[in-house]
Structure formats: C-alpha cells, structure tokens
Amino acid sequence: MPQSDPTGSLRYASDPAPEQNNAPNSRLDLGPLNLNLPPEQRGAEALRLAQGAFAKTGSWVVFYREIMGVDGVVRKLFPTSEEMRKFETSAQFSELQEMVAAVRSQDSSKGDSVEPERMITIRLPKSLHDSLRTESDEMNLSINKLCISKLLQRIDPRYVPVQQGRRRGRRPGPQGPRKRTDEPQAEPTLTQTRMGQPSSLDD
Template structure:
C-alpha cells in the first residue's frame, strides 16, 4: 500500500482508491473502483486509513468528516445501511471511535474551517439536570458531553418512531 503523505481533505478517500487499484491490476485507470469485496478486508482498510489520518493529528472535526462523515472512508467502504451497521459493531470501529475521542481531547491551535451549527433540543428538565450532573462529574462541559453522546452509535430499536401529523391547511 502506498503512504498517505501529508494529510489533506479527502486524502483518505483517494488513498483507498489508489491502494485498491494497485492491488487489482485488471482495472483500468478510468474504471469505477470498488472497495475490497471481503468484509474483513474493508474493515481493515477503514481502520488502516483512519490510523494513517490519526497519526497526522488532524483536528477532530476533519478526522470525523473524512473517516466517519457523509462521503467519508467508512461510508464509501460500507455503502449500505446494513453494512455500515454491521461495521459499527466491530472492534475496528471501536478503535476508530477511540481515535476520535483522543483527537477531541487535544486542544487545537487553529480550529477547522468547517462552520458549526446550533440545534435546539427540547427535553424534560429532569433529563437536562441529569446531563448537567453527568457533565460536572466528568469535569467537562454540557456541550462536549452531548457531542460525545451524539457521536455514539445507538440501537435503532431505542429510537422512538415519530408520528408525523399533517397540519390542516
């Protein structure tokens, strides 16, 4: 496999394509490249690329975007929801989550240029108080605690279905 070199946006994605084309010489340079077929190979490739990026110590936002975000390495290697959910239950995924957590611990001198968004979440005051107490006990901010919780994979069965009601015109 070739070296990633210096980290740049989407470097991991192009690296995945480069390493695949070198291992599969039957593909022409203009062919649409597919990720390695074997699930174990794809898991290892996702972990390898994430590890290469992690060693470059990018901002955590960039790491998330390039590895776990929409259009990132993981979504390219595991394009279906079922494949991605299966990958999220693996040791490789857990290790990638640990890399992300380590990057989030580091204070970056310059922030990633990705704009931030604000969401408003309505919740019972008892849940808010519970989160506040948890953040205090972990010596972190509510914002960091909530982002940490949002980055975790949860079982689909634990998400209540939303019944959409049409407003009458």
C-alpha cells in the same frame, strides 16, 4: 440564519461567501481506497486509513470528516444502512471511536477554524437537562462536549422510539426567509368572505 448569495441560492450565515468557496478546506491525502474488498476485510481497510489520518491531523473535525463523515472512508466502504449498522458492532468501529476521542482530547482549536459550524436547538424535559448537567459536572466536561460525545456513539435501534405520525420540527438545512408576523394583515374582501365565490355589491 440562512442568507441568499448573488445566485439566489440559500446558504448558512456561517458558510464562506461564494467567492471563497474555492479556498482549501484541510482535506487529507490518505492514498487510494480499495472498494473492491470483500465485506469481511473492509473494516481493516477503514482502520488502516484511519491510522494514516490519525498521524496526519490534530483536528478531530478533520479526522471525523475524512473517516466517518458523510463523504468519508467508512461511508464509502459501507454504503448501505444495513452494512453500516453491522460495522458499528465491530471491534474496528470501536477503535475508530477511541481514535476520535483521543484526537478530541488533544485538540484545543476551534471547530469553525476548519469548517463552518451548525447549531441545533432541541426540546427536552427539565429532568433530562438536569441529568446532563450532573453528568457533565461528574465528567468535568461542558454540556456541549458531553452531547457531542453522545452523538458520536452508535445508537442501538432498540432504544429509539417509533415515530408516530408526521415528523415535527423544521427540516435540516437552510429554511429560507421567514414570514414576518409584524406585517399588517390585509382586510378580507367581500369575495374572500364568501368562500372565494365571485360576488358584487348588488347581491
């Protein structure tokens, strides 16, 4: 649940306290990143730095964050959505996915030991949930690990439904305090019952 720090800004309950924000967070020194390469050479550059990260950390969270996260190597080399979608079809991207899987297989640490974790709740039909349970049993995985594995994969736009109307659900990020539903509701005043028009008891 989001909380407020002394400055009044919202933060997740799992986030470190403001006075701990300067603590080290396991960043890797991967050396310089060449952003001036032509597009056809950027995949090899991403793979080169990923191999360095692979040798330096046993945490899949750190590896993912440094290489494929929002501020990672891949996003810096392929900053536009079009460039990113094209890179996701390359052999280099497949190798990165294999690296993530390899590190995850060897990583027995808790994810929140490296950075705060987030939790999402999704609505899905029982038949889909049953399929996930069956698949996780067949692969000898927890549903959590199976779902993370699926989320890490490239998604083909052909298999994504078109959004109809407004997006439903809460937006990502801290939401602020919720309005309590158990608070007594004020009785409507005479003015309120008359659609907001000023009135007096002498009318």
